[in-house]
Amino acid sequence: MIPTILLQLTPPKPATTTPPVEAIPLPPLPADATIFERLLHAMGGWQAISPYLTAILILLVGYLLAKITHKVIQRIDRPGITTHTITVLQKLAFYVIIGGAFILALQKVGVKLSNLLAAAGIVTVAVSFAAQTSVSNVISGIFLLFDRPFSIGDTIKVDTTLGVVQSIGLLSSKVRTFDNLVVRIPNEALLKSTIINYSLVQVRRIDISVTVSQEADLIRVRELLLSVMREHVSVLDEPAPAVLTDLTTETGVVLIARVWVLSSEFVQIRSELTTSVIELLKTEGIPRPRQYWAHVEN
Amino acid sequence: MASWPIDIELPLPGETLELDIQHRKICLRRSSDNQLELTGEAYKQGVVIGGSPGMTTARFLPSLGTMPLLIFPKSKLLCPSHQSFEVAFSVPIYIVMGFGSEEKGFTRVIDFPPMRVPRALYGPVDSGIICRSVQTEIYHSLDAARRQTSFSEETSSETGESNPFLSAPPPAVLAIKLENTTSEPLDIIKIMAPLAHLTLYEEGSDLLTNHLRMKLLGELEAELTSTGSPTPDSTPLRDLNGNPVIPDQRPTLFAHNYKQKTGLEFGF
Numbered sequence: 001m002i003p004t005i006l007l008q009l010t011p012p013k014p015a016t017t018t019p020p021v022e023a024i025p026l027p028p029l030p031a032d033a034t035i036f037e038r039l040l041h042a043m044g045g046w047q048a049i050s051p052y053l054t055a056i057l058i059l060l061v062g063y064l065l066a067k068i069t070h071k072v073i074q075r076i077d078r079p080g081i082t083t084h085t086i087t088v089l090q091k092l093a094f095y096v097i098i099g100g101a102f103i104l105a106l107q108k109v110g111v112k113l114s115n116l117l118a119a120a121g122i123v124t125v126a127v128s129f130a131a132q133t134s135v136s137n138v139i140s141g142i143f144l145l146f147d148r149p150f151s152i153g154d155t156i157k158v159d160t161t162l163g164v165v166q167s168i169g170l171l172s173s174k175v176r177t178f179d180n181l182v183v184r185i186p187n188e189a190l191l192k193s194t195i196i197n198y199s200l201v202q203v204r205r206i207d208i209s210v211t212v213s214q215e216a217d218l219i220r221v222r223e224l225l226l227s228v229m230r231e232h233v234s235v236l237d238e239p240a241p242a243v244l245t246d247l248t249t250e251t252g253v254v255l256i257a258r259v260w261v262l263s264s265e266f267v268q269i270r271s272e273l274t275t276s277v278i279e280l281l282k283t284e285g286i287p288r289p290r291q292y293w294a295h296v297e298n
Numbered sequence: 299m300a301s302w303p304i305d306i307e308l309p310l311p312g313e314t315l316e317l318d319i320q321h322r323k324i325c326l327r328r329s330s331d332n333q334l335e336l337t338g339e340a341y342k343q344g345v346v347i348g349g350s351p352g353m354t355t356a357r358f359l360p361s362l363g364t365m366p367l368l369i370f371p372k373s374k375l376l377c378p379s380h381q382s383f384e385v386a387f388s389v390p391i392y393i394v395m396g397f398g399s400e401e402k403g404f405t406r407v408i409d410f411p412p413m414r415v416p417r418a419l420y421g422p423v424d425s426g427i428i429c430r431s432v433q434t435e436i437y438h439s440l441d442a443a444r445r446q447t448s449f450s451e452e453t454s455s456e457t458g459e460s461n462p463f464l465s466a467p468p469p470a471v472l473a474i475k476l477e478n479t480t481s482e483p484l485d486i487i488k489i490m491a492p493l494a495h496l497t498l499y500e501e502g503s504d505l506l507t508n509h510l511r512m513k514l515l516g517e518l519e520a521e522l523t524s525t526g527s528p529t530p531d532s533t534p535l536r537d538l539n540g541n542p543v544i545p546d547q548r549p550t551l552f553a554h555n556y557k558q559k560t561g562l563e564f565g566f
Contacts, residue, residue, distance in 0.1 A: 233414055233415070236417055237368075237433065238368070239419060260419065
């Protein structure tokens with residue numbers, strides 16, 4: 001099948017091309033013709049090569065236009081238009097313009113659109129076998145751009161990678177981790193993975209698990225934990241902090257203190273609250289369990 | 299009697315000015331004709347503030363901050379059916395500092411918040427609005443609230459350049475007329491006032507906000523409207539350049555009895 005396509009792409013053949021330009025016999029070359037004139041004569045003269053030159057020009061203009069559009073879209077700065085939307089628009093405009101220029105160029109050299117579409121189907125099948133992974137990544141990339149499980153600038157966790165999304169490409173996306181490494185994740189893997197997006201909500205809950213001895217005064221411990229959390233200036237008054245007795249274990253009784261904070265302050269406040277809770281329980285002489293004390297559940 | 303705005307002359311190049319604002323000591327040092335350096339407990343690393351060469355004055359104004367206000371009455375507030383009554387609350391204020399001159403106008407530079415600015419979420423945890431949270435006593439009238447919150451001349455002492463209205467500004471008083479239009483008595487556990495609905499007024503040394511009307515439309519829903527000046531003698535505070543600030547007169551709806559989900563409802 002593939003050789004057939006190549007034949008169709010070769011210049012003018014009555015069955016597959018636009019009506020042929022009326023053939024004008026080339027005049028004989030003068031004896032003192034330059035190399036350029038001889039070359040031109042050998043190729044069939046200006047009339048024969050002009051469609052190809054026009055096609056190249058169309059491709060060049062198309063590429064330039066796509067680049068300019070890409071830059072113009074990048075400069076859009078309006079409220080409500082996110083970086084993600086701009087990226088989607090840029091990619092969409094770039095490929096539409098390049099695709100349009102390519103089709104125009106092909107038509108210029110005499111390839112019919114219907115034949116091209118038929119060929120495209122066959123090419124697609126052939127390419128699909130040859131580049132299955134890449135095609136899968138491209139399709140996944142398109143899904144990611146439009147389905148938007150995350151946007152550029154979001155903090156996400158994919159498997160063990162936690163970081164900020166830098167770019168969403170057609171084949172892969174880049175995530176910058178918090179220790180400043182750039183991780184390239186294939187789009188197919190992203191689409192198949194469980195993604196935690198930390199940027200979609202502005203508040204998060206901190207759970208601090210505290211184990212005290214079974215002999216401890218639980219009501220007092222509860223009050224102490226509540227006071228620590230209410231005193232912290234960054235803890236939200238609403239949803240209000242809460243302390244629950246979770247379960248009794250061999251080592252002691254487990255209480256869970258829950259507070260809501262701004263997502264942007266999560267890590268810092270979690271650390272501060274854990275320190276305050278441990279210090280307070282020490283200061284107040286709350287009996288410890290047999291082993292350990294407080295740990296934070298993420 | 300204080301009268302806002304409070305204007306304090308900026309120091310000359312090389313000189314410093316010490317101020318006490320919202321219980322925080324700050325020091326303004328003029329490093330050059332168009333630059334000032336702000337230092338203090340809250341600004342240990344210092345803040346360099348650029349300005350115009352002609353700036354001669356620091357202007358201070360009270361403000362209600364930049365976030366919507368979520369008021370939690372400390373006592374339970376029950377509004378019987380088809381009844382209306384007025385209550386008042388106190389709201390801590392911010393102090394806005396601007397630099398400039400009368401001729402060239404003033405530019406806002408920095409806001410000094412109250413010592414503690416608690417926050418709360420109004421609405422569900424996935425889409426709520428972060429508000430400034432105020433837990434306050436319920437006063438039975440505007441006058442009762444003013445008596446409690448009014449600036450006390452005896453307890454204040456002006457020392458040096460510091461102004462008691464800057465160092466410990468009295469809270470603003472917010473009066474609301476509650477109207478229950480339903481056939482059931484209703485509890486009010488919170489009042490959400492968008493910032494656009496609130497402006498500050500001044501009467502003597504007292505700061506008041508514009509009067510609000512809260513119409514309880516159902517078990518959850520209430521409508522809040524600004525009804526203008528809190529008292530006939532109060533005057534609205536203008537912005538740093540003396541332009542009037544007009545509150546939004548359009549009514550807003552909010553849930554006065556919305557109980558937040560804390561995640562406990564869904565177990566562990």
